Amino acid sequence: xxxxxxxxxxxxxxxxxxxxxxxxxxxxxxxxxxxxxxxxxxxxxxxxxxxxxxxxxxxxxxxxxxxxxxxxxxxxxxxxxxxxxxxxxxxxxxxxxxxxxxxxxxxxxxxxxxxxxxxxxxxxxxxxxxxxxxxxxxx
Amino acid sequence: xxxxxxxxxxxxxxxxxxxxxxxxxxxxxxxxxxxxxxxxxxxxxxxxxxxxxxxxxxxxxxxxxxxxxxxxxxxxxxxxxxxxxxxxxxxxxxxxxxxxxxxxxxxxxxxxxxxxxxxxxxxxxxxxxxxxxxxxxxx
DNA sequence: GATGTTGACTTGCAAAACGCAAGTGGTGCG
DNA sequence: CGCACCACTTGCGTTTTGCAAGTCAACATC
Numbered sequence: 391x392x393x394x395x396x397x398x399x400x401x402x403x404x405x406x407x408x409x410x411x412x413x414x415x416x417x418x419x420x421x422x423x424x425x426x427x428x429x430x431x432x433x434x435x436x437x438x439x440x441x442x443x444x445x446x447x448x449x450x451x452x453x454x455x456x457x458x459x460x461x462x463x464x465x466x467x468x469x470x471x472x473x474x475x476x477x478x479x480x481x482x483x484x485x486x487x488x489x490x491x492x493x494x495x496x497x498x499x500x501x502x503x504x505x506x507x508x509x510x511x512x513x514x515x516x517x518x519x520x521x522x523x524x525x526x527x528x529x
Numbered sequence: 530x531x532x533x534x535x536x537x538x539x540x541x542x543x544x545x546x547x548x549x550x551x552x553x554x555x556x557x558x559x560x561x562x563x564x565x566x567x568x569x570x571x572x573x574x575x576x577x578x579x580x581x582x583x584x585x586x587x588x589x590x591x592x593x594x595x596x597x598x599x600x601x602x603x604x605x606x607x608x609x610x611x612x613x614x615x616x617x618x619x620x621x622x623x624x625x626x627x628x629x630x631x632x633x634x635x636x637x638x639x640x641x642x643x644x645x646x647x648x649x650x651x652x653x654x655x656x657x658x659x660x661x662x663x664x665x666x667x668x
Numbered sequence: 669g670a671t672g673t674t675g676a677c678t679t680g681c682a683a684a685a686c687g688c689a690a691g692t693g694g695t696g697c698g
Numbered sequence: 699c700g701c702a703c704c705a706c707t708t709g710c711g712t713t714t715t716g717c718a719a720g721t722c723a724a725c726a727t728c
Binding site for chain 1: 540542557574617624637
């Protein structure tokens with residue numbers, strides 16, 4: 391995937407970073423599903439292939455969206471964590487989810503959650519970020 | 530590009546439709562820049578290639594995000610227009626823009642516009658959609 | 669401390685998508 | 699009827715993706 395920026399249009403800028411079929415799914419796993427390890431990302435239902443996952447993690451780390459560190463208790467494992475730059479994507483990701491929930495007749499998005507996002511998006515975002523400030527280093 | 534849906538996770542659903550480097554730029558041209566013709570999309574600064582543009586227009590039409598019709602006054606030209614499904618993407622696109630404006634040091638996004646979006650997103654969305662309801666058929 | 673296992677990749681290769689340039693075909697104009 | 703214009707389509711070389719198999723360091727067990 392290309393790294394050069396095509397323009398400084400904000401939409402093109404975002405697409406040049408995660409305008410592909412996988413990057414946002416990795417962020418989803420990190421932000422919403424509490425996944426933090428390579429094997430956990432691999433286990434997601436969309437079946438990302440291992441070389442793509444490793445390339446995306448590297449890219450996201452390079453873009454400052456995630457951090458990578460060794461697990462202190464088991465040095466075989468690496469721990470990935472979202473940065474503030476990822477948290478700041480939450481509004482966009484949630485709006486995207488609302489759109490899909492509206493247009494996918496078979497959506498897996500729980501209606502109650504979607505209602506929560508529509509009615510109290512900021513509160514929900516604070517809740518998500520709070521899950522991390524309690525346990526991990528962020529910025 | 531694959532058409533099958535990988536899952537009914539709302540994020541994956543959206544990515545399966547426009548999770549590539551070009552689709553959202555076409556929608557941007559339609560929604561924000563008032564472009565409606567093939568040659569106008571081709572003229573965008575990101576330099577989409579002609580076969581990719583035609584494939585994306587076809588896909589977006591297939592997904593019900595845009596409509597295609599012949600220009601009444603000049604039957605050589607086709608007119609593309611966003612549907613309600615596209616308008617409903619505006620919140621996500623605007624949040625994405627805000628994110629890029631924050632993180633791209635060279636962003637071309639006008640600060641005044643970003644302020645407007647942050648302070649009166651709904652009003653801005655109504656303004657955008659109103660540009661179309663005046664002139665074209667939508668749904 | 670040799671042996672096996674686990675977790676995180678890396679490598680190889682075929683298939684798909686992309687990017688560029690050149691060609692095609694319907695429409696309108698003189 | 700000839701020509702230009704606009705919207706594609708086609709060919710083809712390059713890049714990215716997807717799948718499978720292999721590598722390698724870090725434990726765990728014997």
